[in-house]
Amino acid sequence: MDEIVVRRVIPSDNSCLFNAVGYVMEHDKTKAPYLRQVIAAVVASDPGKYTEAFLGKPNNEYCAWIQDPDKWGGAIELSILSEYYGREIAAYDIQSTRCDLYGQGKSYQERVMLIYDGLHYDALAMSPFEGAPEEFDQTVFSIRSDRSIGPVESLSLNLVKDAHRKRSYTDTANFTLRCGVCQVGLTGQKEAIAHAQATGHVNFQEYR
Structure with a gap:
């Protein structure tokens, strides 16, 4: 039986990015409060890098803002979480079918995948068969010498293109x-x- 790539739905509670990352990294959809703290600590520790121009608000203001459970994450947060876990994060955008890769060029050996519909992030996983329980999901993939993750990459893109066709x-x-x-x-x-x-x-x- 062929393995398939599936979209694992993350609750729409303004913390979907963080909980999607928690799921693909640790099979845990409740990591948002912890990961928001991680990001705040990283940003606070390097005001030279994380300037007001970079963050769009003063460093200390951003650190308070990102810990608010009603605030959304985006590219800045994904790049920090990629570094925190030491893995690439591939974020597929359904509207453009583009893949934004965070952690590229850092020689990381593994990659995880998310899917984004313009407002919401879900997790992508490899499942042994349609309808298999989530505990069988594979969410971390080894990066090959050509910097791909093998067949799972094209399966993921097919899923994204299918969602695009359906205007999802x-x-x-x-x-x-x-x-x-x-x-x-x-x-x-x-x-x-x-x-x-x-x-x-x-x-x-x-x-x-």
């Missing part, structure tokens, strides 16, 4: 949102961020 992503530049507090309609991530900064409202629902 959110176009964050053009999607429509409604503020759950004041019901105002908004278009795209920029308008949502501007509205949140102006009003303090952060409860948005996507609508079509």
Whole structure:
């Protein structure tokens, strides 16, 4: 029976990036509070590298912000977690089918994989068969001399392309949102961020 690549759904609780990383690294979907602390400690320890220009906010402000369970992670956090675990993190974007590789060029020997739909991160794993329990998942893959991880790479890309064909992503530049507090309609991530900064409202629902 052929092994397959599966998408392991991570709860949508604003900590999906951290819990997805926890799952692929340690088979643990509850690592977010710990990993947020790790990131804050790394950033606080190197203000020369993690400047306001790099973080988008002062170093100490960022360290408090990233430990808030309602705040989302992104590229900065993935690069830090890649270094923390000493493994590459491949993040597949469904909308563009692009793969962003964190930890590249560091000579790491292993790689894990995530999938991103514009708003949410899930974990990718190799499963022995359709419907197999999660305890059988393989989530860490050895990197070969050609810097690939073998057949699992093309299987993962096929899964991403299939999700793209089904439009299983959110176009964050053009999607429509409604503020759950004041019901105002908004278009795209920029308008949502501007509205949140102006009003303090952060409860948005996507609508079509």
